[in-house]
Amino acid sequence: MLFKETIVALATPSGAGAVAIIRLSGENALSIASKVFKSVSNKDLSKQKTHTIHLGYIEENGKTYDQVLASIFRNPHSYTGEDVVELSCHGSVFIQQQIIQLLLRNGAKMAQPGEFTLRAFLNGKLDLSQAEAVADLIASDNEASHQIAMQQMRGGFSNEIAKLREELLNFASLIELELDFAEEDVEFADRTQFKQLLERIEFVLKRLIDSFAVGNVIKNGIPVAIVGEPNVGKSTLLNALLNEERAIVSDIAGTTRDTIEDELVIDGVGFRFIDTAGIRETNDHVESIGIQKTFEKIEQAQVVLYLFESLKFQVSGSEYIVEIEKVKNKYPLKPIIIVVNKVDLISVEEQLSLVQQLETLNLKQILLSAKQRTGIDELKNQLLSFVNTGALRNNETIVTNTRHYDSLLKALEEIQKVRFGLDSGLSSDLMAIDIKQALYYFGEITGEVTNDELLGNIFANFCIGK
């Protein structure tokens, strides 16, 4: 047990609800809870078994605060590895505050953000990458990010790193041994095997590092700039893309739908749609500010959706094409999809001529009707083609955390140094230094190597109560 103090915090979302949970953890969790909890059957809470639930009242000086359920988790069989008591009370904000204040008066202290998980880590219940996955899991808002966080929390990533680390450690100790017998010039570590190991480690590290491109996109969503004039059908298109998901969401009360129009999940991958006004030439000062902003947003985006209305394109098609050429020349590497909406309003012949006109641009083009829901699947597939979800489907480890990515890059650099040293016949003592450094970076990921500042940075981003 590393901590003297018993901490308390609200574990459930803030606000009013049917039920709220107040969590106590630390060596005095049971004794503090017992001071204010009066069981309906007169049981002494502090004498009860782990993983049991007890009905009672929260009382102090004859005043009753609430009827609650107290759940007991005894050290080490708890989330933090310490004694934990969870009080499930009525979910009024007033009651939550009153009970927390009561527990503070009785010797608990307010938990810092992430302090429960920090204690879990320091008590060996989770490694550091698993602890980070807990925060990712809570923040996950789509299938893909949820799945990756879940895999990481269950130790998938840690196991992969731990395995590499162990093998490397094995060789490192043999090399260290050689140093002890330096004058005899022996080789305990088989150089051929060692080279093979380094190659394997390099291969795995490169795969993990490459996965960050996908992982980062999945974690943060793919930014898509929609360029299009007002009334071209942007929100109808977003609604059509959202179709099934929205129906599901509205089934469950309490879901906020305020921002849903800007963030869509397609096949489990998040897309963030950024609305822009278009970039037609103008002398108007206000409008030219608008054009500047459109360019900024295109720059931030990973994909550009150029949205037109079929009838309007028939009138001003050539102007639009000049406009798109401009964007294309400015951002030659940015994928652009031309979407012509409301195709149901023009004839098949007109559609054909429109397609021919657009072909000069040599860009991906999709004709659709957002209202009638035609062409929507094609657009979905186009958007998804920018994400390599193969790794996701194959259940491979995907790195989503910038900190892990940095450590992996540094570890790779050290491994490459070691391999270069091996190839060029570097002496064991110098090689040992590089190996140690690689081991250090592996350890950074899972938390074998750590320091207060690093932990501070990681857990400061957690919510209080986790």
Add this chain to the structure above:
Amino acid sequence: MLFKETIVALATPSGAGAVAIIRLSGENALSIASKVFKSVSNKDLSKQKTHTIHLGYIEENGKTYDQVLASIFRNPHSYTGEDVVELSCHGSVFIQQQIIQLLLRNGAKMAQPGEFTLRAFLNGKLDLSQAEAVADLIASDNEASHQIAMQQMRGGFSNEIAKLREELLNFASLIELELDFAEEDVEFADRTQFKQLLERIEFVLKRLIDSFAVGNVIKNGIPVAIVGEPNVGKSTLLNALLNEERAIVSDIAGTTRDTIEDELVIDGVGFRFIDTAGIRETNDHVESIGIQKTFEKIEQAQVVLYLFESLKFQVSGSEYIVEIEKVKNKYPLKPIIIVVNKVDLISVEEQLSLVQQLETLNLKQILLSAKQRTGIDELKNQLLSFVNTGALRNNETIVTNTRHYDSLLKALEEIQKVRFGLDSGLSSDLMAIDIKQALYYFGEITGEVTNDELLGNIFANFCIGK
């Protein structure tokens, strides 16, 4: 067991947090939970004892949704009186939705608002007035409303009603008996004792009915109109009144403070401050709309705080006094408190002359400095003087619910009819009808007498998950 279907809902507040609770209740709660819950120690969830907690994963078709704790409550030892399973999962909105959908796919149905508590009532775990207190408890945002709801939920009010009802029922059955022996003209029910009982019931009913004036104010807060020009120091004054409370609130993260400036709790009683602009004569059309609004707000308020600045009063005092006279004449019964702010800016002599000027109004007046926190306690006491908190301190039953109030009024009317009938020698059969009617209204409060429409109205106001 009255319900075939097993219901599910989120029990914790909506939004993201460390932990969320999903609650299942019904005869299939355990079997549905067992289908998707895989214990880490391979235990069969449906075979576990009541009031125990189990760690495991939510899984379906090889896909893991989350690591959760499952708490088991076996019929009748649960909130609803049915089998209940509570799944404590990671608090991401996405995970909450996924697990609820999974349970719906496995045979649960979405709970209606208040359906858990409705089942608790229909299964005899709570009477109707206690069930209503659950909603009040969750909505309570200050000491007084919390205390009343708590007392009501613990059955204080129900016991009082039940006792009266039982005594009345006793007499009613004796009177019914007399009807069976009508031809023999016997009196089983002692008329003197009966009269005493009726008087006692009338006394208690009147006390409960009177308590509604306090109860209603405590439940909804006392509306106070602050009349005052801009920059007269309204928010400084509210802050000064709030002083300690705010300091406590800010200690606990997650508390919304957006509306706190308009709602203050003083000594456990809620006050709602309604900001108004003042009512000086004007020819301006827009301003006269403002004056109209000020009058409307004064009308809604129970107390009017007239706020002035000392220096400005020295200049325009007589105008202000004309203005206040106007309000006073328009609302002769409305309590008005004159508050002169920033008294630290004028000399003691000037203060005295100001007081003398105001005395002509014959209203309560307070000189204070919101900034320097002088006179604040006097204002607090003045505001509190409008609430009879005696009943609250003496732990008497206070009626807060309009439905209860209506039933009590009707019961009183019937009791008075019975007493009148008794005095005027009404025949037993006619008296029996009035007694039955009184019993009916008592029963409405606690739910012995009920119907679907009444229950529908009551529970529709609950949140889902309660």
